[in-house]
Amino acid sequence: MKFRLHLFELEDQPWFPHVxxxxxMDVLRVMITALGIYKPIVPLLQKALTHTRKTHLVDLCSGAGGGIQQVWRELEKQSGQKISITLTDKFPNLEAYQYLANQSHGALQFSPEPVDATAVPDTVEGFRTVFSAFHHFRPETATAILADAVRQNQGIGVFEGAGKRWHELLLVWFVFPWVILLITPFIRPFTWSRLFFTYLVPLIPLGTVWDGTVSLLRLYTPEHLQKMVDSLNAPHYTWHIGRARHWSGTGVLYLVGYPS
Structure with missing residues (x-):
């Protein structure tokens, strides 16, 4: 798919029930971690951290922190260093962040205050990452996220857990619903509301299938990402853009940039 359609996602709508x-987001966090979706990009991220001499990440638009715990573990394993991460979001999921902080013994921290990815406070310093969220933004806002990193001379990595391929739509339509029904009782932290909106009133599986479909149509291709980078006028930055292959046959779209 070379085109991009910016249809509406339910989770972006202010009227959509928060619960x-x-x-x-909890379902996606568990699925991303279980499948190891972001493992293929860890070497790219590690190379960027080595180049910038950073051991701290600032994760923007963290949602429920999908996949970040696994990325953290793989980074520590491959680098042989202690890595810490601060989770941030404009609408922080504090319950999920506290759970991840406890699981990582404090290596995964979080900001309880809202953080705008287009205007990150100067006090929040570290190599920036955006996992599974860049497609939520229209081109001008997505470019502003990159521009803010350049303005503050910070490295940034953007990663989407799909390759924008047609067969990925079939996975969303015919596999995701069954997986959600199977894994929901085992998702932690446990909530009764998650069971209710999965089995009695199945808004979570239906919403996940809809948003998963729209997300694939919204994804920026490497060509789209290159145009954004070209518009930044940042010759002092090194950029890597492409697709990393996942074992399942899907891909991971990525953009990694840092000061040269």
Whole structure:
């Protein structure tokens, strides 16, 4: 798919029930981690951290922190160093962040205050990452996220857990619903509302399938990302853009940039 359609995602709508939105993000967090979706990009991220001499990440638009715990573990394993991460979001999922902080013994921290990815406070310093969220933004806002990193001379990595391929739509339509029904009782932290909106009123599986479909249509291709980078006028930055292959046959779209 070379085109991009910016249709509406349910989780972006202010009227969409917060408890269902959180349930959908929890499902994605578990699925991304279980499948190891972001493992293929860890070497790219590690190379960027080595180049910038950073051991701290600032994760923007963290949602429920999908996949970040696994990325952290793989980074520590491959680098042989202690890595810490601060989770941030304009609408922080504090319950999920506290759970991840406890699981990582404090290596995964979080900002309880809202953080705008287009205007990150100077006090929040570190190599920036955006996992599974860049497609939520229209081109001008997505470019502003990159521009803010350049303005503050910070490295940034943007990663989407799909390759924008047609067969990925079939996975969303025919596999995701069954997986959600199977894994929901085992998702932690446990909530009764997640069970209710999965089995009795199935808004979480239906919403996940809809948003998953729209997300694939919204993804920026490497060509789109290159145009954004070209518009930044940042010759002092090194950029790497492409697709990393996942074992399942899907891909991971990535953009990694840092000061040369």
């Amino acid at each position: 269902v939105r959180q349930g959908m």
